[in-house]
Amino acid sequence: MTERVQVNMLEAKSQLSQLAERAWRGDAVVIVKDGKPYLDLLPHVETSWARKLGRLKGKIRMSADFDKTPDDIIDGFEGCL
Structure with a gap:
């Protein structure tokens, strides 16, 4: 069963190898x-x-x-301004 692991930026920086292994094994x-x-x-x-x-x-x-745009489409866009 996969786990969901949340770490802050500083922890991720110092534990990148371990986190990468967990992600590879299927953990979120x-x-x-x-x-x-x-x-x-x-x-x-x-x-x-x-x-x-x-x-x-x-x-x-x-x-x-x-490449011919129908007039009603053009009118719709020009009316939005």
């Missing part, structure tokens, strides 16, 4: 500043796939008038 490590949650210490997770340029080529279609 929260660093607090002025009594409020400030940072979550999380283990690094490798991405499962590499990005590949052009992998969506031919799968995305845009309408010919995609």
Whole structure:
């Protein structure tokens, strides 16, 4: 079972290695500043796939008038001022 650990900034500074181990094991490590949650210490997770340029080529279609904003939308924004 995972634990939730809260430590202040000074403690985190002096116990970083131990806190990192706990985060790696699955504990929720929260660093607090002025009594409020400030940072979550999380283990690094490798991405499962590499990005590949052009992998969506031919799968995305845009309408010919995609850059034409309807007049009622423009009027709505101009009326907000």
